[in-house]
Amino acid sequence: MFTGIVEGLGEIRAKKSLAQGCRLEIKAPFDLTDTHLGDSIAVNGACLTVVECGQGVFAVDVSPETLRRTTLGKLAVGDKVNLERALQMGSRLGGHLVSGHVDAVGEITLREEKGSFLFLRVRLPKELMPYVVEKGSIAVDGISLTVNNVYEQEIGLAIIPHTAKVTTIGLRRPGDKVNIETDLIGKYVARLLRPYVASSSLSLDFLREHGFV
Numbered sequence: 001m002f003t004g005i006v007e008g009l010g011e012i013r014a015k016k017s018l019a020q021g022c023r024l025e026i027k028a029p030f031d032l033t034d035t036h037l038g039d040s041i042a043v044n045g046a047c048l049t050v051v052e053c054g055q056g057v058f059a060v061d062v063s064p065e066t067l068r069r070t071t072l073g074k075l076a077v078g079d080k081v082n083l084e085r086a087l088q089m090g091s092r093l094g095g096h097l098v099s100g101h102v103d104a105v106g107e108i109t110l111r112e113e114k115g116s117f118l119f120l121r122v123r124l125p126k127e128l129m130p131y132v133v134e135k136g137s138i139a140v141d142g143i144s145l146t147v148n149n150v151y152e153q154e155i156g157l158a159i160i161p162h163t164a165k166v167t168t169i170g171l172r173r174p175g176d177k178v179n180i181e182t183d184l185i186g187k188y189v190a191r192l193l194r195p196y197v198a199s200s201s202l203s204l205d206f207l208r209e210h211g212f213v
Contacts (some may be wrong), residue, residue, distance in 0.1 A: 001087045001089055001098070001099060001100075002042045002047070002099070002100050003052060003084070003087055003088060003091075003094055003095040003099060003123070003144060004084070004098065004137075004142060004144025004145075005084065005094045005095045006083065006087060006142060006167045007030055007084050008028070008029030008030055008083055009016060009028040009029055009080045009082065009167070009168065010027055010028050010029060010082075010083040011027045011078065011079070011080055011081070012024060012026060012075050012076065012077050012078060012079045012080075012081065012129055013025045013026060013027050013075060013107065013181060015076065015077060016060055020063075021061060021062050021063050021066075021067060022062050022067070022070070022072075023051070023059055023060070023061050023062070024043070024059065024062060025052075025057055025058075025059045026043065026057065026058055026059070026060070026078055026081065026083070026085060028056055028057065029083070030083075032049075032053055032054075032057075032058060035050060035058060036053065037156060038068070039086065040085075040086070040100065041058070041060065041084070041085055041086070042082070042083065042086075042100045042142045043060065043081050043178065044070070044071065044072065044081050044097070044141045044143070044179050044181060045102055045140070045141050045142030045143075045179040045180075045181055046062075046069075046072055046100060046102050046142070047086075047100025048060035048062065048066075049061070056099070066102075069102050069103075069105070070102045070105065070179045071105055071141075073108070074177070075142055079087065080168055082141050082142045082167050082168055084142060084205070086111070094138035094144075095137070096139075096144050096183065096184075097185065098139045098144060098181060098184070099181065099184055100181070101181065102180065103128055103181045103182055103203040104124070104125045104127075104128060104178060104180055105124045105125075105178065105180065106123055106124045106125070106177070106178050106179075106180040107122065107175065107177055108122055108123075108172050108173060108176045108177075108178065109122065109123070109154060109174055110119045110174060114195060117163045118159040118161075118164045118170060118174065119157070119159070120156070120157045120169070121154050121155070121156050121157070122140065122153070122154060122155050122157065122163055122178065123154050124154065124180060126153055128180065128182050129150075129152075130190060131182035131183060131186045132147055132150055132155055132182060132185055133147065133150065133183075133186070134149065134150050135147065136183055136186065137183050138181070138182055138183065139161055139180070139181040139182075140157070140169065140180060141167070141168055141179050142181075143163065145157050145163075145169075146158075146210065187190070
């Protein structure tokens with residue numbers, strides 16, 4: 001589990017093909033002394049397992065499913081990536097609950113710089129839109145962000161200068177692809193309510209009875 005608070009930018013040092021997958025070697029911007037084989041690290045929002053570690057570089061294997069669901073297969077040597085180690089019990093939850101299980105890939109459609117702030121619009125797959133709400137949380141390339149606006153199939157994001165500086169979001173341009181993970185709690189609520197929505201038995205009385213309103 002993660003929070004979407006990126007610890008720093010890593011750099012792809014090597015990319016090796018595996019049977020249907022690949023191995024990435026990443027230089028970390030933080031001390032790896034307490035990082036061990038089997039630990040989880042989110043790379044651009046995708047939870048990956050450390051399979052090698054030493055001298056400031058760690059390696060992760062990327063499965064066929066992860067390559068299909070994320071942008072990781074497009075990474076090249078020299079590319080920067082957002083890194084976050086797994087949340088420790090008792091740590092501050094500075095962002096929101098992020099599983100590291102990317103839902104799908106979105107696309108930057110608009111970039112505007114207004115003063116010190118960066119404004120982006122991101123197009124999402126249609127099936128993700130029910131899980132997005134205005135002022136709710138979303139993870140974009142592993143960064144916990146607030147949804148400023150919700151459009152028919154796009155979301156609007158306001159990026160503060162600090163976030164633009166210390167993550168890859170400040171480098172994104174229209175046409176760039178990004179990993180999207182919608183709010184974990186919202187997905188569970190939607191799953192819980194699905195049978196009632198399908199049977200048309202959902203009502204305000206039902207929501208009150210079950211503590212949703």
